[in-house]
Amino acid sequence: MKKQLITALFISIVSTSASAGSAFSDAKDSVTYRQASFQLIRHNMADIADMLKGEVSYDAERVTKRATALATLTSLPWEAFTVPGAEQGGGDAKAAIWQNLDDFNSRGAKLVSDAATLKAAADAGDQAEIRKAFGNFARNCKACHEQYKE
Template sequence: MKKPLLAAVLLTLTCGAAHAGSAFTDAKDSVTYRQAAFQLIRHNMADIADMLKGEVNYDANRVTQRATALATLTTLPWQAFAVPGTEQGGGDAKAEIWQNLQDFNSRGEKLANDALALKAAADSGEQAEVRKAFGAFARNCKACHDDYKN
């Protein structure tokens, strides 16, 4: 009884040490994580866009909720690109990401800063400010897709 428990503890410690620098178990896990983060970004972004386009009623409280979510979500995916092997992990990411990782990461930082500006605009309650901040956010998002997404 003690030997299987000891083996399990040693296996856990060994595996934990191998992944101590990362929250991800392997490259596939990091790809799944970043895809989920981008999907949540897309969902929150699309809801704001639909309101700004008049496709659904503008709801300032919902815009604030979505912008608040974006301020957090836009900080999440970038670390998942640094996991060794993720460049072969699948998904829509172009190889250029890893060839230009510094530029890619700086664009991620800019997107997160744009999301903070969008949140501030949403907090102001001024739809015109939201529209302006959302435009900057969306342009940055699209520019990165143009260069780094298949």
């Protein structure tokens, strides 16, 4: 499953650079892209969470690697919600997204900002700041899920 999502994300990224128009062939393609993006966000987020909870050994280099990935990955899924017909493409996004697109997009922008703050904390290597930045990132992520995910 993870390989399929990563492959789908890679194909979507490649098709973005290959075409002058939309990165997506249709609404279903946009759903595949956003799901792959969120899956990669989840993976990187979970690894940091496991280290902060002490479930695995803390590795500052790995935290920085994951935070750097999150700073990039969090910018990816949002355009896939603006594709014509995206609300009909399937997935577990609630209709409330398209009814409140400005709020949804502002939450996406905040997630990108939170990821940048997390990356800066990881680059500095201060575990207390990493913990604080990660907490803000995770709370924002959860609040959006509560509002906009089935």
